[in-house]
Amino acid sequence: MGEVTDKPKARAFRVTSFDVAAEAGVSQSTVSRALAGDPVVSEATRARVAAAAAKLNYSVDENAARLRTGRTGTIAVVVICRAGEDRKDLNPFTYALLGTICAAASARGFETLVSFQDSPANLSGRYEEQRKADGLIVIGTTQNSAAWDYYRDLGQSGMHWVCWGSPYDELEWIRSDNHQGAALATQHLLDAGATNIACIASLDGLQRQFKERYDGYAETVTAAGHEPWLVQIEDGLSRDEQGRRAVAALLASGRKFDAVFAVCDEIALGALRALAEAGVRVPQDAALIGFDGIRASAQAMPPLSTIEPDFQAAGAMLVDKLLAAIAGEPHGTRRVPVRLVARASTQR
Amino acid sequence: MGEVTDKPKARAFRVTSFDVAAEAGVSQSTVSRALAGDPVVSEATRARVAAAAAKLNYSVDENAARLRTGRTGTIAVVVICRAGEDRKDLNPFTYALLGTICAAASARGFETLVSFQDSPANLSGRYEEQRKADGLIVIGTTQNSAAWDYYRDLGQSGMHWVCWGSPYDELEWIRSDNHQGAALATQHLLDAGATNIACIASLDGLQRQFKERYDGYAETVTAAGHEPWLVQIEDGLSRDEQGRRAVAALLASGRKFDAVFAVCDEIALGALRALAEAGVRVPQDAALIGFDGIRASAQAMPPLSTIEPDFQAAGAMLVDKLLAAIAGEPHGTRRVPVRLVARASTQR
DNA sequence: CTGAAAGCGCTTACAG
């Protein structure tokens, strides 16, 4: 032993399927079949191979397997952020969605390669070309249109992908059931006795989900015999600031209101603080409801009523739609179910 | 053309480095060198190869490259959750940290393979054995001790890894400068005139960071001539609920207090609501400060003062420490700098 | 049910 030269090894020693084969007394191909669960191998052989693999602490080298099969067992997830935005300031809705996507992928035996992208220098979605993933899920802010343009163009190349939050209707998307959710929210306010319901929203082409929510609201108030009342949000601000400014505009209008529907929770939370600062008590003077079901809503004072999408279903639908696309199968579902979460902000 | 039989292809056509070589009129090895940026290839050749690659829309098959080199260019990131917890309810601190880790990895040319793990059935960190990653970063709740035990044991196998939030001191960890942060927070309260400062904390062995924060607090109040006052949090509850119960205990004690330092923001936010409900005005009747710098603190009413770690530095330090471990180099830094963020909750 | 052999698409000594 003293005679052994300790040269540094260029490559760490690695147990391969050949080693397992030798240990189990079978061929390398049988090891591969046995560990892959091929039903053609006999139970006795499988057990012997499994024991040998365990003894040698063997794991399949996924790079070799992937090179051979052409499949990666991996989904890439790109989170589109606002340029220069702190990771801490990302909409919690997006993080929650990221979490459920990873969970759904994992449950289906897929790994998730996650990337946050904000600036043009940063955009890169060529995961399939590089064989890093079998497909791509893009989520994140609708507001970074340069990023969405990039992915729309890239999508032309025939890669497999699905998105959430795209401003473009023609892509493969999954969205909350915005129309239904807005109708639920509005009806909830009406049921609580509200007759002058303002809606803080945006109707521009990019924020598709906001337009859908406004439409659901407008339809519901109209059906109840009231006029829709849109308070337009300003572009290029944080959601919080958009909510604050909208309340300022609302108050400046001098018009009487007894309820507000904000098309997302982050805007609603900004509105809530602005209302408090202006001396408008929620819910006594005006009820307030948001949309998205982020956790901060529950922690607000008063706790904010909201429309909550089924996050788990959202993650599952995105993954299933992508896997269907990869398999070349149809997958029609596009809308994630939502539910009303009634909290103190709408209880008189 | 009409004669060509259209058999379905078992494998999609793929452009390889041989195709690029043919197009550029060089050998395949030269293509590999040119695209890898090997300085040995002549500028003229490199340009010809680059043009050919672009023309054919070629990308390197990473699986083949990784198999050959033994390096994956990928870092695995495991987020430890509480068992059964909704992805939406994950501490936003963890999500923020995840975001900066991914950003730091990306800036250093690494992909990130992300996985959320909560239950024993779910735990799996054998990324290096499977050649899916070059190393592992584990972050998440300290409260799931089964998970931390799993990773501590797995770590014995000689894999490369670094963690945040581990209850075990002997591992390779990065943490906030908890002692310094707590001292800053406490001094801030003292400077605002507080003399009876309660600290909502836990001293048990698992929540290392809480103990460190309590110590920083205790040292600072003692130096100012006051007695430390610990309000112990209860185990097994949500952070929000822990904050609420702690306030209940604080009030039940009947003891006079004019400031509260909660060892994390989530606990502080629960405490804030409980104080409001009990009619204790913040900051008029009592100042309140948290720790962690999560975004919800800024959105609370009143906005909550806090100690904010440098999230970007935290992500960078975790990644750099891991890469140093992989390269076999030393990396001594363990503490992320923190700063005081003074908001309304501590301004009389 | 099992084995021998081919080949996935690269990188990198080795020669020249």
Add this chain to the structure above:
DNA sequence: CTGAAAGCGCTTACAG
């Protein structure tokens, strides 16, 4: 500076 060749560690027809 460039090329021919080996080999990374698997999976999967093909034979038996």
